[in-house]
Amino acid sequence: MAVKDIAEAVVVMDRVKVVELVKTEIAAGTEIDEILNAGLIDAMDIVGQKFSDGSLFVPEMLMAAKAMKAGLEELKPHLSAGAAVSRGTVIIGTVKGDLHDIGKNLVALMMEGAGMDVVDLGVDIDAEKFVKAAIEHNAGVVALSALLTTTMPTMETIVAAIKEAGIAVKTIIGGAPVTAAFADQIGADGFSADAPGAVELTRKLLAA
Amino acid sequence: MNAAERMKAAINLEPVDRVPNGPFYEAPICQYYGSSFRAALLEDQAMADAHLAGLDExxxxxxxxxxxxxxxxxxxxxDCRVSYPEDVFPIIEETTVKSIEDVARIAKLDMFTKRMERFLKGVSILKKELKGEVPIACEYISPFTIATRLRGTNEIMMDMYENPELVRDLQEVLVPLNIEVGKALIEEGVDYIFYGADMECPILLSPEHYKNFVDEPTTKVCNELTRLGAKVLPHMCGSIVETGIVDMLMKMDIHGIMPGNLTQETVLDIRELKEKVGDKICIFDNINPNGPLLIGTPEEVAAETRAHLENAKGMSGYIFSTAGTSSPNIPKENYLAMNREVLNFQWIDE
Structure with missing residues (x-):
């Protein structure tokens, strides 16, 4: 089935083939929604799983995401509100004092791949910016990333600021030094040890 | 035994009188004793004063x-643009290698900036004060990890597929610069080079990419720093045994391995590493700096430390350590609790 071929091409990071196959399927009249979900979104789930089980690594994830995005660009003009309903809006950023973005970027890519609207604030982001973005974009989830142990306490500040703002948004945290115990301690709504887990957790929180 | 003798014995897999105590303590100690965190990290006398005060306690x-x-x-x-906030680690605000054309410029840079000179002076002051009784270890990084700083991590990772020549050429010019600074550190008094291979660990990079891109430049640097007189201790997170990375490390002229654990889930049991390397090399322990040490109670820290020490009991060539960078926010009572357990542990060589 050609749509599965698209997914395979994403997993093997073949951007040219992804674009070619997406164009072919569009021309053949295949449902846009099917190309998006079975061809592109499912592919990133497979890539995420392979990363979690250690058969793919960061360069491969980034290249697969690039291939997926290329396919998505071909689909975009054909997408309508009926064909692809947003799964919700997520604000994501690396917290103040921390410039590491590799994990955040992977999570953002996978969330986009999963059909979420992702507003990536970048790195070194303070509480005020997270709160403002969550309100402005009517976000369902705010995702905080940190790689430095020194910036983990900032997560607590941001989680507190979001609660104080009184907005109905969930917070999740992640990053190499972060733990579930730390998430509980600071009052976050969830924690994930890896990118696929973050997507799954966010799906559940947005659906709730 | 004094500290220098104890560490030397452990590195040589000889009997020790008690557990050698070599954690990654820099950030918390700079926080506890520094005139400011920044000054204690970077500046000659302030750096020496903080470390001497920490050592005393x-x-x-x-x-x-x-x-x-x-x-x-x-x-x-x-040539990166870097800021130095008062109370956190330096922050790279802008990278410098945007394309392969920038590599030639990097090769010509003078590493000995004013800040570098002040740092080296700090090492020199410490060497003089310590009188050979306590060795000096310096955290260091590989050409690949430096390359990620200069180019950007995402960019370098994708370059491995899209621009492999840049990855190789950049590391090639960084090797002599890396050696040059390492030589200066050794000449000022550094005894142990803690060689950080953060970005090439098997959590992030495949063993194949490590072999094809990283192994050769890293081997050149490590071997030369050993030839210049340092004890070189590679530090890497993830499953270095299962992935075969440890076999490549063991081919280098090194003196110990410091297995990190970037996450709780990827911690390497040092007994597994010992089984692999036998009596060929010293092994550092890897207690998680972000677990109870950071967010637990002193009692929990003490229990975790005892568990690590019991697991290692009697192991030849063992040095107690933490798995990686410790947060400056670790409560002092927690660090003291860990330290007490190490100093009081009844060690018996196997």
Whole structure:
């Protein structure tokens, strides 16, 4: 089935083939929604799983995401509100004092791949910016990333600021030094040890 | 035994009188004793004063410096724009290698900036004060990890597929610069080079990419630093045994391995590493700096430390350590609790 071929091409990071196959399927009249979900979104789930089980690594994830995005660009003009309903809006950023973005970027890519609207604030982001973005974009989830142990306490500040703002948004945290115990301690709504887990957790929180 | 003798014995897999105590203590000690965190990380006398005060209370078996060097001074010397906040590690605000054309410029840079000179002076002051009784360890980084600082991590990772020549050429020019700074550290008094291979660990990079891109430049640097007189200790997170990375490390002229654990889930049991390397090399322990040490109670820290020490009991060539960078926000009572367990543990060589 050609749509599965698209997914395979994403997993093997073949951007040219992804674009070619997406164009072919569009021309053949295949449902846009099917190309998006079975061809592109499912592919990133497979890539995420392979990363979690250690058969793919960061360069491969980034290249697969690039291939997926290329396919998505071909689909975009054909997408309508009926064909692809947003799964919700997520604000994501690396917290103040921390410039590491590799994990955040992977999570953002996978969330986009999963059909979420992702507003990536970048790195070194303070509480005020997270709160403002969550309100402005009517976000369902705010995702905080940190790689430095020194910036983990900032997560607590941001989680507190979001609660104080009184907005109905969930917070999740992640990053190499972060733990579930730390998430509980600071009052976050969830924690994930890896990118696929973050997507799954966010799906559940947005659906709730 | 004094500290220098104890560490030397452990490195040589000889009997020790008690557990050698060599944690990555720099950030918390700079926080507890520094005139400011920044000054203690970077600045000659302030750096020496903080470490000497820490040594006086904690009785570590080494002095460990270098977070400011690898986080800010080296990237800045290589043309990154770096800021130095008062109370956190240096921050790289802008990378410098945008394309392969920038590599030639990097090759011509002078590493010995004013900040570098002040850092080296700090090492020199410590050497004089310690009188050979306590060795000095310096955190250091590989050409590949430096390359990620200069180019950007995502960019370098994708370059491996899209622009492999850049990855190779950039590391090639960084090798002599890396050796040059390492030589200066050794000449000022550094005894142990803690060689950080953060970005090439098997959590992030495949063993194949490590072999094809990283192994050769890293081997050149490590072997030369050993030839210049340092004890070189590679540090890497993830499953270094299962992935075969440890076999490549063991081919280098090194003196110990410091297995990190970037996450709780990827911690390597040092007994597994010992089974692999036998009596060929010294092994550092890897207690998680972000677990109870950071967010637990002193009692929980003490229990976790005892568990690690019991697991290692009697192991030849063992040095107690933490798995990686410790947060400056670790409560002092927690660090003291860990330290007490180490100093009081009844050690018996196997």
């Amino acid at each position: 904690f009785k570590f078996d080494w002095v460990m410096v270098g977070m400011g060097l690898i986080g800010g001074i080296i990237p800045e010397a290589l």
